[in-house]
Amino acid sequence: MYGKGLRPLSIATVVAVAAALSLTFFYAPLDADQGFVQKIFYLHVPISIVALCGFVAGGVFAILHLRSGERRWDAYSYVSIHMSVIFGVAVLITGAIWAKASWGHWWVWDEPTLVSFLIVFLMYATYYPFRYAIEDPERQARYASVFAVTAGAFVPLNFMAVRMAESLVHPRTFATANGGLPGEMMFTFLVALLAMGLLWVTLVKLELTAKSASGQLKRLRRALDAPAPGGGSRIAPEVS
Amino acid sequence: MDFLPLAAPALPLDEAGKYVAGAYVVFMVLVLVYVSIMAAKLQRIERELKELAGFAENRANGDQADADREQVSADV
Numbered sequence: 001m002y003g004k005g006l007r008p009l010s011i012a013t014v015v016a017v018a019a020a021l022s023l024t025f026f027y028a029p030l031d032a033d034q035g036f037v038q039k040i041f042y043l044h045v046p047i048s049i050v051a052l053c054g055f056v057a058g059g060v061f062a063i064l065h066l067r068s069g070e071r072r073w074d075a076y077s078y079v080s081i082h083m084s085v086i087f088g089v090a091v092l093i094t095g096a097i098w099a100k101a102s103w104g105h106w107w108v109w110d111e112p113t114l115v116s117f118l119i120v121f122l123m124y125a126t127y128y129p130f131r132y133a134i135e136d137p138e139r140q141a142r143y144a145s146v147f148a149v150t151a152g153a154f155v156p157l158n159f160m161a162v163r164m165a166e167s168l169v170h171p172r173t174f175a176t177a178n179g180g181l182p183g184e185m186m187f188t189f190l191v192a193l194l195a196m197g198l199l200w201v202t203l204v205k206l207e208l209t210a211k212s213a214s215g216q217l218k219r220l221r222r223a224l225d226a227p228a229p230g231g232g233s234r235i236a237p238e239v240s
Numbered sequence: 241m242d243f244l245p246l247a248a249p250a251l252p253l254d255e256a257g258k259y260v261a262g263a264y265v266v267f268m269v270l271v272l273v274y275v276s277i278m279a280a281k282l283q284r285i286e287r288e289l290k291e292l293a294g295f296a297e298n299r300a301n302g303d304q305a306d307a308d309r310e311q312v313s314a315d316v
Contacts, residue, residue, distance in 0.1 A: 021264075036256040036257060036260060037260060043263055043264060043267055047267070086270065090266070093266050093267075094263040094266065097259050097262050097266070098259070100259065101259035101260075203275075203278075206275075206278050207278060209282075210278055210281050213285045213289075214281075217285055217288055217289055220289075220292055
């Protein structure tokens, strides 16, 4: 059910990622201040935006789960958060590399943008132990949804707080009163953002497909393990 | 914060290149590792599904054979 449209989506993602890489290295001009190091911007910022939007999407799916009680929304919420945590790891690593190249430090503790993202990331890292500490599947899904809604609401609030804070070194690229990005850079950035968004959606769909197949397999095994009508119990062989 | 160069000069290309390559390679490796894990998971599911399908087929054949045997003994 989830695998429908996965192939065209994967092809679109590969094309978009290839286009984004080509534009980044062959079309976008070198930044006057940072030079070649600024190319990390076209990777780091899109994955940050996609990761944060993914966390919010996880919260929205959790609301749908709490409203309807349908387990598929819980699966969507779980996979969205899971994928955003993976993207979050990439954000922290690429950000640290960029910080080292630009500022000479891997991490700056009094920079609100960096620390706030780390707080969001660590908060979502607790989602897994929280979720799997509950054994009953119904309660697990419900409590995880409450967590996802609360944490999802925290993400935009945190973002707004950081925007209002006085930044020391981290630039505010899209909110400067005078201009912002030049045309070629903005176009490249938007293509990169689209590519990362497509990558996120494709990977979410891939994981949902695997989860769905795994669930169907379990149901099939249970059905085969059930005693045959009119006969003794026939246990299906254990498949490793 | 005086240790942070707010207007640091751009790194030369040979030095900047390794940082840019590092960032992109790390991300690509992360995605590839994830996709490989998912591919292995899907392969395992496919293998298990085949084994279960074989088991279900054998079971259906066994049921048919039992029914045939019961029919024969009833006729006798």
